[in-house]
Amino acid sequence: MPLGRKLRYGMVGGGPGAFIGAVHRRAAALDGEMELTAGAFSSDPDNSRRMGAALFLDPRRVYGSYAEMAEREAALPAGERIDFVSIVTPNHLHFSVAKAFIEAGFHVVCDKPMTTTLEDAEALCRLVKARDVVFALTHNYTGYPMVKQARAMVREGVLGTVRKVIVEYPQGWLARPIEREGQKQAAWRTDPKLAGAGALGDIGTHAENLARYVTGLEMEALCAEVTTFVEGRAVDDDVSMLIRYVGGARGILHASQICVGEENGLNLRVHGTEGSLRWFQEKPNVLYHRTADGPERILKRGNAYLAPIALHNTRLPPGHPEAFFEAFANVYRNAGRAIAARLAGAEPHPFDRDFPTAADGAVGVHFIRTALESGRRRAWVDARYTPPA
Amino acid sequence: MPLGRKLRYGMVGGGPGAFIGAVHRRAAALDGEMELTAGAFSSDPDNSRRMGAALFLDPRRVYGSYAEMAEREAALPAGERIDFVSIVTPNHLHFSVAKAFIEAGFHVVCDKPMTTTLEDAEALCRLVKARDVVFALTHNYTGYPMVKQARAMVREGVLGTVRKVIVEYPQGWLARPIEREGQKQAAWRTDPKLAGAGALGDIGTHAENLARYVTGLEMEALCAEVTTFVEGRAVDDDVSMLIRYVGGARGILHASQICVGEENGLNLRVHGTEGSLRWFQEKPNVLYHRTADGPERILKRGNAYLAPIALHNTRLPPGHPEAFFEAFANVYRNAGRAIAARLAGAEPHPFDRDFPTAADGAVGVHFIRTALESGRRRAWVDARYTPPA
Amino acid sequence: MPLGRKLRYGMVGGGPGAFIGAVHRRAAALDGEMELTAGAFSSDPDNSRRMGAALFLDPRRVYGSYAEMAEREAALPAGERIDFVSIVTPNHLHFSVAKAFIEAGFHVVCDKPMTTTLEDAEALCRLVKARDVVFALTHNYTGYPMVKQARAMVREGVLGTVRKVIVEYPQGWLARPIEREGQKQAAWRTDPKLAGAGALGDIGTHAENLARYVTGLEMEALCAEVTTFVEGRAVDDDVSMLIRYVGGARGILHASQICVGEENGLNLRVHGTEGSLRWFQEKPNVLYHRTADGPERILKRGNAYLAPIALHNTRLPPGHPEAFFEAFANVYRNAGRAIAARLAGAEPHPFDRDFPTAADGAVGVHFIRTALESGRRRAWVDARYTPPA
């Protein structure tokens, strides 16, 4: 660590009862390279204060609003103020919070999807570039070591030319209208004002990000079926689509929140001319590799035969399983080291640039928009997109 | 067995080097209820003779052509002639062989897809009805006991209303142009004249049949991507499609022969309002059942807690695995018992009516045609169809 | 087939309600190389007759006792009489039935364990040798192609020197005293007079045979814990033992019929200096191979990369699963071809000698005796044994 100290970060969102805030805090804590120093945990100042106390924060660093936090942290001396902000609010706030902190000079880690409109996403890309800050989007699933291994194998040509990509993200927790039964997570994630989209935004973007991260393929066209199965729900809860990738590969993407009994079944299959890969989020420590002529191979996390980037993103020897927090922590650690390098005026190690960016966020938001349009029109639509550089 | 003797059957096709003929013979032999008595195993009379000798047949019952066989078997006394014919030729011959034998008064077991045109399929349906013969199509995968269990559970409402159906049939054996390297199976299956269609016909119809058998759902519309990945190949080798079922359920069907490393990966997932089922052909003895509120359940073949029809179609106690031949044998056994009942002038037991029929064959051929049309037009197309009664 | 005709066989045992008789008949029927021609299916002549009729046998070939069958079949002309007998009675009859048929000049396929005393086993070995007949013991689990693959890999040195062998055969069906609830299978298998021993004989010998077939290791000493968990049961229902093999390898063998929920969980792990193998009877089409330095490999039945003997003992391409009947049929097919060669005065192909013999049966019976002695004495005992040549 070129800085010689832990990074300091503040959090916006993640108050009492929130799910993802606690995940971010544990992910950030795991490696001992950063510490939570400030927070605006809730739009309700009392809740924010309560949360700060539960986290043993200095009460002076717990704020009643993100705007106040951005302003007052910026005013602190360099040796005290936070280095970056972690944004874990519902989606509709990501843009304005990120904008406030970037304009105040802070680096950003932000939950996904990045924004609720493409316009905001593109504005954010331009702002990140203009202010030259580090911006990391927590598409945490690409933080898994065996996902990085898959990407490395595709890049090295182990699979030959990719022909077919199948990515699925089935969940079942919204099979009933639990948003009308007081389930807080369900309530905001099915409110179009707070979430933007339903399954598409919440998990479809993870699927899109995973497939793109591993294969490097860009979409050319897609044909989507976007469905709301649960009566009265204001957003989609199931989406299936056919994809044509630039260069001729074909794809299927399926994301659903009504597949009863599915828990968090993100999975990816990539089929190339020379071989195939399979990876399942619920069994994240293994990657299945098949070829035409030999036995199937089970690559396992932590082994010396893996790609350097897969080994770099792991903390335990083989057979000592890692899981969700560790993958999430990889986004924090890599982004944190990039931030530390920036603060120290150094170049980050190439491995420390390995986290999702604002451009990835814009691609994801464009993907949501395209899929919704295709579903509405019941037709194939153009899906090509280049985010602002 | 009301007949008091083994059934006698003849085979058309299945000569030296053929794959599926030997499968049919083993399936027919397993239960000791029928015996191979005659054959026209090849269009080359020498090959036919050689095959007959290898099978220890009486040389007088080995014929040089199916037409000769139909005619001469029909002329034998009732106590000698075959009871039914088993048709295992390439697809383009199914229709004329079946027609010849039905018109000669024989019952029929026929490999799939039933015909290469919808016109032939419908003509065959009408002929079967007119001549009142038993006609069984070897969609063998629905012969598996745990597939029958799945169908029983859907029918009993265990899953509530079905919302989402995902059926896949990935194979990898045609990822390279092995039809140009002397592989006989590949050669005829990729020849549009002999096979009619590629992956769609060879395995896509199995997927269609499996999903329909289990869920009972009829297609309303579909949008297919039909691809030929291997350069120079004259038929499709990969197909993906979105499906709308009558009543609002949604589906994804994926069949491919270029998924390197996949062997025979037919699998089905059915998601209803109350529960979900998963079944994999390569692990056929188990069926996974999930509900919203309890642990996942692994139902295992042979156990007393299964549906009567699942137990009826099994031969071994739990843990003594059954597989491909036994499922195939269920089609033969059930159709054979229906034939025996017919010959004895009796009503078959309801369980003995449980095999795919000519109507199923027509639905499958219509499905091929619809998917090819959708792929050509790159659009959603109407998929509703009722076969001739 | 050098004979130019199907083999003819008779069956002793396997009457109405029997389990294993029907298994033998299906195994024998699968390849169309032999046909059931005669039988003494039950010690009750009426039952025997009824069974013969259900199997469509010529009533003149259905006998009221095995003695009658041996005598009268031997008196038939060579072109009519059976070529071999299949013995599927409870264990205590194996010896006298086998003796009668061997002395009448017939070859034998016999269920396991071979006899209920070591004296009988050794006498049978000597008789087989003296009369020069083919004698096959249906240790059917070593008929699985992937078990043959494992044996080939050990022989080729792929594993280096074997250090540790773990073989288990857990079942749960006797966890309650169902022998006192009218369950026929349970009744005779827990009757020391009919079965000889309990779990040890019924399934422990399969485990012993599997480990020895794959590794080629001979036992030097063992220390067994032999338990009867179910009160009032007259035989053991659980056995665990430590094993020292000649040459220094160590082993664990565990067979149980009280492991609730286990179905037929025979499995084997072999660990050598260079690699390890794992095989599970309930997933018989795969063999797991691990080395120190590379990914785990899943070898799958039917693929060209397998050993010739594994490919020879399979009937379907990869992904089209085979299972219990096919493995059982391999014992029949291989023994049948050895018998046919003998009848034709030819040498069997080396692959056709690949079935368990009387010597294997004697080793199994000695193993039972040694384990029971060790359990009684609660001590390590010498386990070395060489059966009569």
Place this chain on the structure above:
Amino acid sequence: MPLGRKLRYGMVGGGPGAFIGAVHRRAAALDGEMELTAGAFSSDPDNSRRMGAALFLDPRRVYGSYAEMAEREAALPAGERIDFVSIVTPNHLHFSVAKAFIEAGFHVVCDKPMTTTLEDAEALCRLVKARDVVFALTHNYTGYPMVKQARAMVREGVLGTVRKVIVEYPQGWLARPIEREGQKQAAWRTDPKLAGAGALGDIGTHAENLARYVTGLEMEALCAEVTTFVEGRAVDDDVSMLIRYVGGARGILHASQICVGEENGLNLRVHGTEGSLRWFQEKPNVLYHRTADGPERILKRGNAYLAPIALHNTRLPPGHPEAFFEAFANVYRNAGRAIAARLAGAEPHPFDRDFPTAADGAVGVHFIRTALESGRRRAWVDARYTPPA
């Protein structure tokens, strides 16, 4: 947290290159309830200093020896000094370090096995009792939520009376003499002076602890085979044993470090009169439950149908996998909350007493001694033991 602040802890051991020290630090950091404040990371003061700097510790709190640390931390004011010490040295030092800190008034978290002699283990038990400190032993595998679920199910009688216990801990990393090739972890773990025993102590004790934690059974007698396969190795690298438990249950325990390709394969099967459980450390989020009459059930971490103690020890919803660090963190969190309660003069919540204690450590050390004795004598030996209260 009754304290209103994070706990402060110091670490002894865990210097550069150590494996388990970093694991402890991450486990302690995960929940944000404690912070590393001091350390004597190495017997080499320079290494200790370097490690302290890498961890961003105040250099005044980094010590050259554990003795110095115990003395000087004890002299700090209550608001500054550490609350407990974490001992992660090689085994031979555990006793003296623990003794020094306990006598200086500190609570202790200590790696396993607790000591290298039974005398030390018992002395430590007495000291813990005399000084009334919290002492937690990091048998981390019993920290997994689904292990706690298994224990709860056994306690609630879901399995009826336990009859058979099979616990295995296969690893393969010591299949070659890598301790002579400069592998630091291997070097100390195979040095009898530093480690005490080999596989028995390093992983056999984890297996013993897991089986006892889940079943509550005490050993009555055991018969062990203790082997050193790798030539020249000074400790055992493989152990198999038969166990009789008080009350009549039977057991098999197998721990090995020479099972090539095994990574960290700790697993447990418990068979009772009414049901069975299976759990595998490498797939820690699921627990398999089988009964005699129904389908196998897969219980999955995070679901509402689990026992309260299983839910209490988890941090993520279903399908978001947890793994090794989280289980380890449960030992820290629970022990930490017990320490915090003690410091606050409060009673810990019953869930906060759920961590392995000094008594568990003494049982483990006695187990090592008994197994070694049995192996030496090649005989069953008495295994009953009650640690000092």
